[in-house]
Structures are given as C-alpha cells and as structure tokens.
Amino acid sequence: MVDTAKMPECGPETLPLVAIVTPVYNGVAYLEETMEAVQAQDYPRLVHIVLDNASTDGTPEIIERYRNRRVPVHTRRNARLLPLLQNWNAAVALVPVEARYFRTLAADDTIAQSFISRTVEVAEHHPSVGVVGSLFNRNRGETVDLGWPAGQHVLPGRTALEMHFRRAIWLPSSHVLFRAGVIDRQRPFFPDKIIAFDLAATMDVLTRYDLGLVHEDLAMTRLHKETVSSVALDRERRHLYEQLHFISQYAPYALGAQASEEMRLLYRRHYLRQLLKWRLGANHEIYETHMRGLDGLGLRPEATQFADALWDWALVRLGRRAVWQGYPF
Numbered sequence: 001m002v003d004t005a006k007m008p009e010c011g012p013e014t015l016p017l018v019a020i021v022t023p024v025y026n027g028v029a030y031l032e033e034t035m036e037a038v039q040a041q042d043y044p045r046l047v048h049i050v051l052d053n054a055s056t057d058g059t060p061e062i063i064e065r066y067r068n069r070r071v072p073v074h075t076r077r078n079a080r081l082l083p084l085l086q087n088w089n090a091a092v093a094l095v096p097v098e099a100r101y102f103r104t105l106a107a108d109d110t111i112a113q114s115f116i117s118r119t120v121e122v123a124e125h126h127p128s129v130g131v132v133g134s135l136f137n138r139n140r141g142e143t144v145d146l147g148w149p150a151g152q153h154v155l156p157g158r159t160a161l162e163m164h165f166r167r168a169i170w171l172p173s174s175h176v177l178f179r180a181g182v183i184d185r186q187r188p189f190f191p192d193k194i195i196a197f198d199l200a201a202t203m204d205v206l207t208r209y210d211l212g213l214v215h216e217d218l219a220m221t222r223l224h225k226e227t228v229s230s231v232a233l234d235r236e237r238r239h240l241y242e243q244l245h246f247i248s249q250y251a252p253y254a255l256g257a258q259a260s261e262e263m264r265l266l267y268r269r270h271y272l273r274q275l276l277k278w279r280l281g282a283n284h285e286i287y288e289t290h291m292r293g294l295d296g297l298g299l300r301p302e303a304t305q306f307a308d309a310l311w312d313w314a315l316v317r318l319g320r321r322a323v324w325q326g327y328p329f
Contacts, residue, residue, distance in 0.1 A: 018046050019180075021091045024052045025054070025059075025081070025084075026055045034106075038105070042114055042117050048074070049070070051075070101179060103116075111219045114216075115134060128154070130181075131179070131202055131327075132212030132214060133173075133211070134217070135219075136219035138221050150216060155212070157205075157206035158207075158254055161206050165260075171202050173198040174219075176202060182208070193296040196239060208218045226307075242293075251263055266322065267313040272329070274329070275287055
C-alpha cells in the first residue's frame with residue numbers, strides 16, 4: 001500500500017485525487033486486463049476515465065462490467081469514430097478539475113499495483129516536478145534500460161532534455177504521471193500532427209517543470225502488429241522526421257542556440273540523404289509519406305538543403321565533417 005505517512009496529508013480522503021485516462025477503440029482483446037490493473041492499484045483515491053471511441057466489438061460490455069467497483073469508472077462513448085489523436089485529447093479533457101494528477105493508460109498496456117502510489121510520492125515531495133516516469137518492460141520481458149542516473153529521483157527539466165538530446169538518457173513518455181496543472185483547458189494536451197505525441201507532451205512539460213524518476217519496473221507496454229508504433233514508426237519510420245521536429249522545437253531550450261543549430265544541421269543532412277535513397281530506390285511511398293509529414297510540421301526541405309546534404313556527404317567521406325550516429329537510425 002502507499003505509505004501515506006510520507007505524504008503531506010495522511011488521510012485517504014485527503015490524498016490528492018488521481019485520474020487514470022484510457023482511450024479505447026475495439027479493445028476487447030486487452031481492455032479487461034488493463035482495467036483490472038487499475039482496480040488493483042494500492043493508491044486509495046483514484047478515478048478511471050474510459051473514453052470509448054465508437055467501438056464496434058464487445059468493448060462497451062467490458063466497460064459495463066466495471067461499474068460499481070472499488071475504483072470508480074467514469075465512461076463516455078463517442079457518437080462517431082474520431083482520429084486517434086483527437087480521441088486521446090478528448091479523453092484528457094475529461095480529467096476532473098479537482099484531480100491533482102493524471103496519467104494516460106493505453107487500453108492494451110498494464111501497470112503494477114504500486115505505479116500510482118510510487119509516482120505520486122515523488123511528485124508530492126517535489127513540487128517542481130511536472131511529470132514522473134517509471135521504468136517499464138515490453139510484453140513482460142526484461143526491463144527497458146533508459147539510462148537514468150542511479151540514485152537520482154529528480155532531474156531539472158532543462159537537464160533532462162539536454163541528456164535526452166545527447167542520447168545519455170531516454171525520456172519517459174508512455175508510462176508517466178502528470179501534474180494536472182500542466183493541462184491548458186483552452187487547447188489540446190497532445191500536439192497535432194505528431195505520432196509520438198506522448199513524448200512531445202513530456203518534452204513540452206519539461207520546458208516548465210522538472211522530471212521525477214522512479215527506478216522501478218512498474219508498467220508493461222504491449223507490442224503487437226496493430227499498435228501505433230508498429231504501423232507508423234516501425235513500418236513507415238515516421239520517427240525520423242519527428243526527430244527533426246523535436247530538435248528544432250526543444251533543443252534550443254536544452255542546448256542553447258549554437259549547439260542546437262549544429263545538432264539540427266548534422267541530423268538534417270543525414271536524414272535528407274536517407275530521403276533521397278528512398279526517392280531514388282524502391283521506397284518511393286515512404287518518401288512521399290515523409291514529405292507530407294514534413295509539410296505538416298512546416299519542415300519541408302528545399303532543393304538547396306538536399307544539395308547541402310549531398311555536399312556534406314562528400315566532406316564526410318574526406319574526413320572533414322562528422323556524420324550523425326545512433327538513434328533514430
């Protein structure tokens with residue numbers, strides 16, 4: 001159980017309210033396990049918000065079975081099918097105004113019994129923290145190594161972003177607790193036109209708050225062929241152009257103007273050469289997908305930038321310039 005003695009207020013009825021938000025579409029395969037994980041939480045003051053995106057399978061029947069359980073379930077159903085990102089933003093908009101914290105929980109993921117209690121504990125002890133992450137595993141395999149510095153439970157937001165861009169750590173994204181104050185009720189929580197919108201939300205919060213870390217494996221990400229990452233990232237490799245967006249958007253804050261521009265140029269040149277390989281090779285469809293994505297983010301490359309990328313490759317071969325190495329290639 002949560003150690004309420006460590007909290008500023010010790011009675012369960014005065015503990016901060018936490019909302020767990022689950023957007024779901026046709027979730028019959030995994031939703032019940034996800035909802036059971038919420039019901040099993042040892043934190044005593046929770047609400048589970050489930051937004052059914054006009055499912056056509058047995059999802060509504062599963063949700064109905066969780067009425068009148070220990071953790072209250074508040075459910076809504078969309079009258080029509082919404083795009084994934086729009087549905088997730090609609091779900092976050094349902095977080096009660098009295099909640100102090102919230103987390104999104106995908107309908108095919110699960111969390112350990114102490115996820116909420118452990119992350120709330122860090123946030124309550126560190127008011128500067130806006131987002132708290134835990135370690136996690138994939139499909140109940142080994143814990144994913146995120147490179148977090150041992151023994152540190154708080155990183156300044158700027159430091160966390162810098163370490164991420166330097167590839168020293170991985171930022172938490174899918175298994176995080178947010179302080180509810182980060183929600184701007186006048187605009188969507190997750191940014192438009194980004195597939196890795198959960199990572200984008202974490203980065204945005206870290207420009208204003210610090211990062212909390214729980215060095216325990218408290219969550220499971222389920223990988224299967226229908227996940228967003230399988231379709232949009234693994235097959236279409238959209239994370240390549242989103243990385244250019246993240247560097248352009250957040251690296252100046254984390255690294256400063258000069259270092260961020262050097263990183264942006266290094267990455268853009270390497271990425272544009274990959275685009276040319278797709279354009280001239282057998283992956284023309286992926287090339288077009290990326291050009292549309294870059295268009296949407298205001299990053300469509302000009303002919304001179306492609307020429308610069310090719311000239312850069314000549315200098316790389318002569319040993320006069322460095323080349324991008326590591327993630328996301």
